Amino acid sequence: MVLKSMPARSAIRAALRIHDHLAGASRLGECPGLPEEGWAELQRAAARLQTATNREWYAGAASVQDDLYYTLQRLERELADIRQQLPKRTTPELVSSPSTILADLAALENEFEQCALDLQQQTLSVLTDPIDLDGVHLGAFRVVLRWNQIGQQRPYRVEAINPASANGYEEVTHPHVRDKTLCEGEGVVPIRTALAQGRLLDFFTLVRQILHNYNAESAHVTLERWDGVTCRDCGWRMSSDERGSCERCDEPLCGDCSSSCQGCDRYVCSGCTSECSDCGDRYCASCLSTHANSAGLVCESCLETRLEDETHEMDEELPPGDSPAPNGSPPAVCAGAQANALCLGETAVLA
């Protein structure tokens, strides 16, 4: 057997160590947490049923029996989840022998672009070919297996060589990879079985096939929104085709969140608009102004209304017959000067 990229002695040592790990500690796995609360609830329901039955409270007993049924169902699901997390039971003869593992190492070199072994770090890694999904170029990925962690939750990681992460989600380098963790989906059971039995070629092949496929219904970020942006107001992720933007601050904005300024008709985000304190309509900052006699911003229309109202009030305050000075300023009023309506021809002389 000729190994191209790894020294034969290193490969043999790795095969022996991997086998030793699989035959020993990897079959134990981590101790799962048991559903103690669920069990306690089941005991309480059973005790209530016993009490109701003893006292011949048959209607109550029927209701408690229903509770017992649902509690049992929930406990069964929790136990099934725990069983799923345990390392797959592997009969000793199905654990790959060191020679079988060595044959897998040699086959990996033919199956993948690169294959690398690190005895010190106890890792085995392969490089996939570049991955393109529906026209989105994601590049190649390195799959790194820590063989001494086989049997634990996450014994391997998936690293993008030249990350083409989803826009705004740096940790998502693939629709099914987040923080270098592959969400295995349909592959979870065959991957665990392959690792438990030391079928390394099968393991890396399964991971590669998942990376080469796209499940639009269950992706961290869908490909349609891979180059997308997040709406500034509602946080919804939209594709670049759907993207709009605020005409004031240029932040991305979805169709539902963009609203037009009542004054200038520009489409703006909520951050660039304020309410007119009189009419309550929303305007952009440049379409609102302050008014000397009150706090708050008002729109042009409300400002005109206020000014008209003030002018009208001032007119009402003037004595009858007085008219404002030509320059528009209110007339000075002389104290005591009264026009005697009965003295025709006389008129008050303004001081």
Place this chain on the structure above:
Amino acid sequence: MKVLLINNHGGGFADYVEIPAGTTVRELFQREIRAGKAEDYLIRCNRQPVASDQVLQEGDRLSITPVKIEGAR
């Protein structure tokens, strides 16, 4: 005769199976994946691509892996 059959489809299966002498790869595949098409699977014999009409030998290792495996989030 016995061959090691590894089926990475669904729940996975890996064990020695007894087959009649002269069984081809295609025949064992059809027995194992009844409703599947061969082009939807990576079929390897002794870790190498193999022709469907190849006759299996005692101790051969046949692996069947779906081409399309859907991930999740």
